[in-house]
Amino acid sequence: MALIIGLTGSIASGKSTVSLMFDDLNIPVIDADKISREVVKPGESAYHEIVKAFGTEILRDDQTIDRKELGAIVFANETKRKTLNHIVHPAVRERMLYYRDSLVEDGEKCVVLDIPLLFESKLTHLVDKTIVVYVDEKTQLQRLMERDGFSENEALQRMNAQIPVKEKAALADAVINNNGTKYESFQQLEKILKIWDVL
Ligand SMILES: CC(C)(COP(=O)(O)OP(=O)(O)OC[C@H]1O[C@@H](n2cnc3c(N)ncnc32)[C@H](O)[C@@H]1O)[C@@H](O)C(=O)NCCC(=O)NCCS
Numbered sequence: 259m260a261l262i263i264g265l266t267g268s269i270a271s272g273k274s275t276v277s278l279m280f281d282d283l284n285i286p287v288i289d290a291d292k293i294s295r296e297v298v299k300p301g302e303s304a305y306h307e308i309v310k311a312f313g314t315e316i317l318r319d320d321q322t323i324d325r326k327e328l329g330a331i332v333f334a335n336e337t338k339r340k341t342l343n344h345i346v347h348p349a350v351r352e353r354m355l356y357y358r359d360s361l362v363e364d365g366e367k368c369v370v371l372d373i374p375l376l377f378e379s380k381l382t383h384l385v386d387k388t389i390v391v392y393v394d395e396k397t398q399l400q401r402l403m404e405r406d407g408f409s410e411n412e413a414l415q416r417m418n419a420q421i422p423v424k425e426k427a428a429l430a431d432a433v434i435n436n437n438g439t440k441y442e443s444f445q446q447l448e449k450i451l452k453i454w455d456v457l
């Protein structure tokens with residue numbers, strides 16, 4: 259029986275950083291953010307639904323979706339964010355499950371689903387165990403502004419669109435405290451995976 263791990267946290271808490279550590283351990287990761295980009299490419303049905311709902315103003319000259327523009331709209335307006343979620347999430351979920359089941363059929367003993375909105379979207383039934391990558395809010399804000407060049411207001415809008423990472427940590431089977439160095443986080447990951455008999 260394969261162990262399916264749900265990896266989550268809040269925006270810029272360090273999920274992708276921990277996901278790279280799973281890569282180093284040769285444990286496959288299915289990345290919901292990556293899939294959410296695949297399912298909105300021109301020609302996909304979610305693409306057409308987004309254009310219908312948000313208008314051609316959110317398209318670039320090459321007809322692909324301008325993610326920066328769409329992000330500015332949906333993170334400033336909860337109703338519009340919900341509209342986008344209703345279009346994109348079912349397609350992401352379907353593709354994620356397809357990849358998960360293919361990896362399990364291929365004999366993988368452990369598969370990770372990296373899902374930023376695992377708790378918000380009530381998807382914990384898709385996984386056996388959950389890991390939350392935690393950082394304190396001050397560090398999270400700093401790293402988010404630095405990584406994406408957002409103003410404080412833009413960064414706070416994005417953080418406020420999710421359940422606070424402290425609350426997520428209380429719901430998790432295991433927590434990685436990512437306030438320290440990346441190496442310290444790796445050591446915590448190794449310890450968790452040893453307890454779960456993955457390593
Ligand atoms: C709004 C969009 C166009 C912005 O694109 P952009 O390339 O700037 O950001 P990216 O997709 O890399 O997301 C960055 C982070 O933002 C957070 N985030 C993204 N979408 C949402 C959302 N709907 N609600 C709350 N947080 C979100 C996540 O922590 C994610 O890791 C894009 O995030 C999107 O299409 N979101 C809806 C789909 C979604 O919920 N994706 C997240 C997991 S499936």
Ligand SMILES: Nc1ncnc2c1ncn2[C@@H]1O[C@H](COP(=O)(O)OP(=O)(O)OP(=O)(O)O)[C@@H](O)[C@H]1O
Pocket residue numbers: 267268269270271272273274275276291374401402405436437438439440441443
């Ligand atoms: N332990 C750490 N020490 C210093 N910087 C870190 C650490 N962990 C992550 N970072 C940096 O913080 C930023 C956010 O990390 P990362 O991209 O992994 O977060 P994320 O949770 O995947 O974000 P998102 O929700 O947007 O996908 C990145 O610039 C990353 O390099």
